[in-house]
Amino acid sequence: MHSDTTGSWTPVALSGDLPAGAVMSAQIPAEAIALWRSASGRLSASADRCPHRGMRLSHGFVRGEALSCIYHGWSYAQTGHCLRIPAHPGLVPPETIRVATHAVEESGGIIWVSAGKPMGGPPRFEGLAPLRSLTVHADIATIEAAAVAKAGPEGLLELDRGAGPICVLLSVQKDNTTLMHVLLSATAEPAAGIAASRAVESLRRKAEALQTTGVAPCRQ
Structure with missing residues (x-):
């Protein structure tokens, strides 16, 4: 968040x-x-x-x-x-x-x-199921720039990849790193999970390049 x-x-x-x-x-x-x-x-x-x-x-x-x-x-x-x-x-x-x-x-x-007494329960993302988590050596603003999208107030960012919704839930870590939880439709087929993993790995590389050099790598 x-x-x-x-x-x-x-x-x-x-x-x-x-x-x-x-x-x-x-x-x-x-x-x-x-x-x-x-x-x-x-x-x-x-x-x-x-x-x-x-x-x-x-x-x-x-x-x-x-x-x-x-x-x-x-x-x-x-x-x-x-x-x-x-x-x-x-x-x-x-x-x-x-x-x-x-x-x-x-x-x-x-x-x-x-941290501290919560004001109600944690967020719920109906229809989505977790796929995997990965650490990105970039802050949230840089990840948003790489994705050309903005995360919502709960930290959920939706990627437009044309093959069904791929959502990433962003969590601030330390030293300009972000924990990224990948969420897919709860009914997604295994092939969608493979495609989503490739998409978020590409986003990670792009965001880390932006964080380091200010320049995104060329699309393969």
């Missing part, structure tokens, strides 16, 4: 990219996060920093319903409070030891995270 306002939703990943028992790094405008799914399938979004020694929690591991730091094994619940300190097995960690957490929801195969 374009907005970095507290309480706004950011599309950080696709549901299919985060199976149960996995953790991955993700980015919202406010900070880096550790996005994880417990063994039972529950989603959580934690600040990507262990309060103990500052190790990135996205390098850690999921065990049952908790996320553990890979450094010293401190474990955290989905609410953020510390559950276990392996070096002191008899200690009940105090409530003051906790990692910040954010609201997280899934909608239409997309994982959304909100």
